[in-house]
Amino acid sequence: MTTVKIIESELTFGPYPADQCFYIEKSKCYGKIEEGVQIAEFLLLRQKAGAHPVIWIIEAKSSSPRPQTQPNFDQFIDEIRVKLSNAFLLGIAARLNRHSAPVNELPAPFQALDLQHTSFRFVLVINGHKEEWLAPVQDALSLALKPVVKTWALPPSSVVVLNHDLAAQQGLVTPATTTPE
Template identity: 55%
Template sequence: MSKTIIESGMSFGPYSVDDCFELEKSAIYQRIQKQVMMAEFALIRQKEGQPRVIWLVEAKSSSPRPETQPGFDAFIDEIRQKLSNALHLVLSAKLNRHRESVTDLPNGFKSLTLQEDFKLVLVINNHRSEWLPPLQDALNSVLRTLVSTLGLRPNSVAVINDVMARSYGLIS
């Protein structure tokens, strides 16, 4: 069985229901949403012969330019919060820290060992490739502490557009 997620004008998937955790629709998030911002979904991805990687995905239809202040900094901080909170929610659900964990977690997530890599991904629809580097730099900067403390790979933060997302098989 598969699911497709429509977000910010993009069609993500189809993904196996066992490998896709719709964070914003989870019972855990429904209970705590007044306190936290959340990314759209978490996705288990695995290339043949490679270890599993959990992608945490936030989708946007646009973004401000770096010279647009304070809008740009506020946008980057919002994305930081959403991706950080998504990572924390996945980890806490796997550790059964929430009463809804047993029913919320898709089967693929129940089998995680927590040794897997995580990739924090911002996908911006209809965004020019040349506009991505300043966003990538800013997001790398604000997520550096999270990446370091959790021992994530240096390339674990990615800012991509819809063209790149399609080439990665994220959107159809």
């Protein structure tokens, strides 16, 4: 089985089965529309026996401003919201064959998804971030993505902010590549 690793923000994501990962940031589909459209790194399809599939939309950062650092913090949250929302929308558009390029590059398991029974999780991974610093970022990002979460009838837990350690615990990054605190 072919696997893929993605290196972003000094973290190694994966390895994942190649057909479970869509590197949307490097896709031909995104290449055709990228001017003026910011996008997250990749989409990861996670499927567990007896559960509906979940597509994780993942953005990685090497740092984050503190909430007190205004307007930088609000701009940071808005940038992440835009990237995650655009990756979500482009992923859905690719699945619905709205763009000609992804027909061959969108992995077969993504193409076969029953979108009615697929859930989505918006994930921000901040390398080197202390766990106690995550809550304000989580709260702000959840609030920023609330319209998307509500209009798509997703659970509030669909927005997740992780540091490198928590991302390793979730099987997103290779633990050996994480930055020590």
